[in-house]
Amino acid sequence: METKIEKNIIEIAKKVLTDESEAIKSLISTIDVGFEQIVYAILASKGKIVLTGIGKSAIIAQKISATLNSTGQKAVFMHATDAMHGDLGIIDSEDIIIFLSKSGNTPEIKVLMPLLKRLGNKIIALVSNIESYLAKNADFIINAHVESEACPLNLAPTTSTTVALALGDALAVCLLEGRDFSKKEFARFHPGGSLGKKLYLRVSDIYPNNALPKVSEMDEIQSVILEMTTKRLGSTAVVNQMDELVGIITDGDLRRMLKNGAEFSKLKARDIMGTSPKTIQPDEFAVNALLKMQDLNITQLVVSEGKNVLGFVHLHDLLKEGLI
Incomplete structure (x- = not known):
């Protein structure tokens, strides 16, 4: 059965976003x-x-922990309830504890806080109520105050969790900057997925998987077609007598040759090759190969060092690696 909300859904959504963004700005x-x-x-x-x-603060704490770990700061999540049943063993003497809570006055906090204080660790309270039990017993306070939740009942954690998450991001970025955390380090912590591959995958990791189509500039067209067909890349590098790169022949070059009606049995590779092959060096990041292909509107690059042909990197390779 179709149901309708009397109020304007678009306006409700906009109000939630406005309320939450204003709460962040106010801090x-x-x-x-x-x-x-x-x-x-x-x-x-x-x-x-x-x-x-x-509760919901625990979920936000998990996310902040994950962000810190990914940006060079070792962090773990410990559920406040589980802490009272053995998980306090996670804590080492030099650890710093960040306790997230909106009210700062829940029974669990009042039970756990004395135990944490007894361990002697520094405690940071990321809390909305800076007059709470948690705030008054912490060594440091991150003010996460919100006037009200985006929930019209002012009950469901919405604005408060958004603010806590944003403050966690601010902390993580400050620590990242403080440690001069580099792209190389970021890639080390993100080896999987397209994000990591953009930061560490190089052309040299890809091109050896492809056969190397290569012909001499004096080879006949039949040999060119055979080389392109067997190597299945839709193109071939053309080299001179000193094995130096002098050109490239693509499927498009073959089509233009046939369209021009030339007697191709008499042609050589040099007669139809393009003399300005687009190249990339093997130590370049694979994402740079992708950007170059997109900029030039082509589907492959010759991998070379100087005039020495090493191989090809194709758009399909980058697609398979998840860079697109």
């Missing part, structure tokens, strides 16, 4: 020397960050 003024001290304390620590929380 910009709260980022002060206290936040800076937190960043320096973490950078100076020899331990990891342990993030903990309950």
Whole structure:
């Protein structure tokens, strides 16, 4: 049965986004020397960050933990309830604990906080209520105050979790900058998927998987067609007597030859080749090969070092690697 909402759905969605974005903007003024001290304390620590929380705050803590790990800061998630049943063993003496909570006054916090204080670790409260039990017992406070949730009942964690997530991102980026975290390090932590491959996969990792179509500039057209057919790349490099790259022949060159009606049995490779083959060096990132193909509107590049032909990299290779 079809149902309809009396209120305007588009306006509801826009209001949620407006409310949450304004809540984030309102916290910009709260980022002060206290936040800076937190960043320096973490950078100076020899331990990891342990993030903990309950309910939706626990889910946000997990995400922040994942972001920190991916940007060079060791972090683990410890559910606040599980902490009271053995998971406190996760914590080492030099770890810093970040406790996420909106109210900062839940029964679980009041049970767990004395246990954490007894361990002697520094505690950061990422909390909306800065007058709460959690805030008053923490060593540092990240102000995650929100006036109300985007939920019209002011009950479902919406704005509060968005704000906490944004503050976690701000912390992660500050730590990243503080450590001069590089693209190379980022790639080391992201070896899978297209993101990682864009940062580490090189042309030299791809072209050896392809056969190398190559003919002499004096080879007859029949030999050219056979080479292109057997190597299945739709093109072939053309070299001179010193095995130096001097041209390229593509399917398009063959079609133009036939269209011109020339007696191709009398032609040589040099008669139909393109004399400005588009090349790329083997140590280039594969994503640069993709960008070059897109810019030139072509589907393959000759891999070469100087005039020495090494192979081909094809658009299909990049597609198979998930770069597109």
